[in-house]
Amino acid sequence: MKTAVIVFPGSNCDRDLARAFERVSGRPSTMVWHKETALPSGLDVVALPGGFSFGDYLRCGAIAARSPIMRAVAEFAQGGGHVLGICNGFQVLLETGLLPGALLRNAGLNFVCRDVHLNVETTDSPFTNAWHNGGVARIPVAHHDGNYLVDDSLLDRLHGESRVAFTYCDALGNVTDEANPNGSVSNIAGVLSPNRRVLGMMPHPERLCDPALGGSDGAKVFESLLGALAPA
Amino acid sequence: MHARVHITLKPGVLDPQGEAVRHALGAIGFNGVNGVRQGKVIDLDLHGIEPAQAEEQVRQMCEKLLANTVIENYTVEIL
Known part of the structure; x- marks a missing residue:
């Protein structure tokens, strides 16, 4: 599995993300600076990391989405490539139009930084297939603008096409208002593109990939990709 | 030539920051702010x-960068 991580000024999860990929694939991820206009050839996955690209100026992810490299990332996605956007990377994917909706300021106005539980809503994606029968994952969030919003007709479509990948839930998997850290509509924590090859999610799976750090539920996102992409 | 762009949240989009400002206004004695x-x-x-x-150009700027038309409306004034 050949991966690349895009680096914007203000990205701060790029190294963690590269390490998570290397851990499952055994090969280093290529770091690609935002001013590049082309991606390395033969890539399987492009990832957009968390952080505060361009200081969150204008809107979170808005300036990064207009970076030179994002044209190449959009073409990669439109050509069927796999793209993973985490936290600020999710915001960039929305601003690019590769995923629908928007992320607003958290309903409680607080920056939320803690582990949350996620219900795996579909295992039918290259990012979630390792959960097999679904289940609950514990993965940290760290964001101020994670309040996901789409209009009602798009929301129906996301549900109808099983494109909600993760929802915020309690430890037992109950999707409740109390378990919603940011006010996201329908507790949505991650969504898929129509071809299921682009995933944007607010939680940080790359931060919980190693038992030495207190858990490894996050590794399943990367193991799923490996399972979907590694030559049999 | 100058242009001024106003960007506002669409009706129905929750504005938690505006809500916090409303509470703070009440806290310092400005009641009656709905x-x-x-x-x-x-x-x-x-x-x-x-x-x-100019106006069309600035509208294009709004569509492509200045506003997120999923959640925001904008108006353009040429000054």
């Missing part, structure tokens, strides 16, 4: 753009 919606003003200093095209 709602606060927070937006942005962007002033542009334009050069080399025909006045006749």
Whole structure:
């Protein structure tokens, strides 16, 4: 599995993300600076990391989405490539139009930084297939603008096409208002593109990939990709 | 030539920051404020753009970058 991580000024999860990929694939991820206009050839996955690209100026992810490299990332996605956007990377994917909706300021106005539980809503994606029968994952969030919003007709479509990948839930998997850290509509924590090859999610799976750090539920996102992409 | 862009959240989009401002106004004695919606003003200093095209150009800027039309409305004033 050949991966690349895009680096914007203000990205701060790029190294963690590269390490998570290397851990499952055994090969280093290529770091690609935002001013590049082309991606390395033969890539399987492009990832957009968390952080505060361009200081969150204008809107979170808005300036990064207009970076030179994002044209190449959009073409990669439109050509069927796999793209993973985490936290600020999710915001960039929305601003690019590769995923629908928007992320607003958290309903409680607080920056939320803690582990949350996620219900795996579909295992039918290259990012979630390792959960097999679904289940609950514990993965940290760290964001101020994670309040996901789409209009009602798009929301129906996301549900109808099983494109909600993760929802915020309690430890037992109950999707409740109390378990919603940011006010996201329908507790949505991650969504898929129509071809299921682009995933944007607010939680940080790359931060919980190693038992030495207190858990490894996050590794399943990367193991799923490996399972979907590694030559049999 | 100058242009001023007003960007506001669409009706129905929750504005937690505006809500916090409303609470703070109440806390310092300004009662009777039913709602606060927070937006942005962007002033542009334009050069080399025909006045006749200026408004359309600024609208394009709004569509492509300045506003997120999923959640925001905008208005353009040429000054």
